[in-house]
């Protein structure tokens with residue numbers, strides 16, 4: 001569900017809630033606002049270990065679907081050999097009444113595959129050692145924001161018109177940003193005919209990338 005957040009605003013949310021448990025609450029907030037009618041999991045090939053890219057691909061050979069996204073997530077965790085309530089997003093969403101996370105109350109239909117026991121789960125314990133306030137303070141050093149190259153900009157105003165939150169206003173040489181309003185959607189970068197909008201990263205963001 002984090003995919004419904006536009007552009008690099010995702011990185012802002014990671015910055016606001018850098019710890020997994022609090023971040024899972026934020027994902028549940030998003031789910032409560034944009035609940036899909038149908039949830040499909042492509043589990044033909046899965047991945048274990050540390051996501052989103054550091055794990056190992058593993059053949060699973062199934063596809064899941066259901067109208068209750070929390071139940072689909074719970075069933076996926078169960079089929080990979082984990083207690084669904086140990087997945088923070090599922091536990092929080094179930095507790096808030098956003099769906100059914102109790103595997104005993106979920107009916108699995110169709111060709112139900114055998115429960116796997118060979119999946120490594122990502123470890124969260126390192127994060128739990130860092131106090132939330134410290135994690136947030138460190139995360140403030142991580143930012144990415146759009147910037148206009150004055151050499152390329154022809155001051156056509158297209159970015160000002162495209163900005164959904166009026167974070168850009170006309171100015172003499174190039175439009176000016178109000179970063180307090182900017183939601184990092186990058187519409188301005190997409191629309192610019194002169195390719196004058198680029199992303200500036202903080203030192204920490206640059207290093208991590």
Ligand code: SF4
Pocket residue numbers: 148152153154155156157158159160174175191192193194195196197
């Ligand atoms: S769209 Fe590009 S060229 Fe036009 S004003 Fe904005 S930054 Fe400048």
Ligand code: SF4
Pocket residue numbers: 146162163164165166167168177181182183184185186187188189
């Ligand atoms: S200035 Fe506007 S269009 Fe550009 S990234 Fe920010 S919110 Fe999006």
